[in-house]
Amino acid sequence: MSNFVSIDFPIRCTPPKPLQQRSEELKKKLERFESQYKPPVYTGPEDRVDHSPQLEAATRSILTTGATTAYGALNGLLLGGALTMCGASASTATAAMTLCAGVGFLVGISLNRP
Known part of the structure; x- marks a missing residue:
C-alpha cells in the first residue's frame, strides 16, 4: 500500500489589488522611507587618519624591520x-639563507631601538 500526501494551497479570500492601487501604495512607502532616511555626512579623510607621532614611529619601525629582513633574505x-x-x-644553502634573513631582521630591530 502506498500513502498519498495531499498538499492544500491556501485560497485567497480577497481578490488581488489592482496594479494601480499597488503602485500607489508602493510610492507612498517609498516617500515615507525617503523622508525618514538621512544619508551619512562625509566629513573628509582628515577625521579618520591618526597622525600621532607614536603611530608614525611604529609604522616606520615595522617597515624598516620588514625591509631589512627582506633584504637579508634576498642576500641569503x-x-x-x-x-x-x-x-x-x-641544507648548507638553506642555513645560509636563514642566517642572512635572521641577521637582516636583527639589524632592522636594532635600527629602531630608542
Missing part, C-alpha cells in the same frame, strides 16, 4: 644559490 638567497653552484649541499 643569493648566497645560498652561490653556495649551491659551488657544490654545497642544499
Whole structure:
C-alpha cells in the first residue's frame, strides 16, 4: 500500500489589488522611507587618519624591520644559490639563507631601538 500526501494551497479570500492601487501604495512607502532616511555626512579623510607621532614611529619601525629582513633574505638567497653552484649541499644553502634573513631582521630591530 502506498500513502498519498495531499498538499492544500491556501485560497485567497480577497481578490488581488489592482496594479494601480499597488503602485500607489508602493510610492507612498517609498516617500515615507525617503523622508525618514538621512544619508551619512562625509566629513573628509582628515577625521579618520591618526597622525600621532607614536603611530608614525611604529609604522616606520615595522617597515624598516620588514625591509631589512627582506633584504637579508634576498642576500641569503643569493648566497645560498652561490653556495649551491659551488657544490654545497642544499641544507648548507638553506642555513645560509636563514642566517642572512635572521641577521637582516636583527639589524632592522636594532635600527629602531630608542
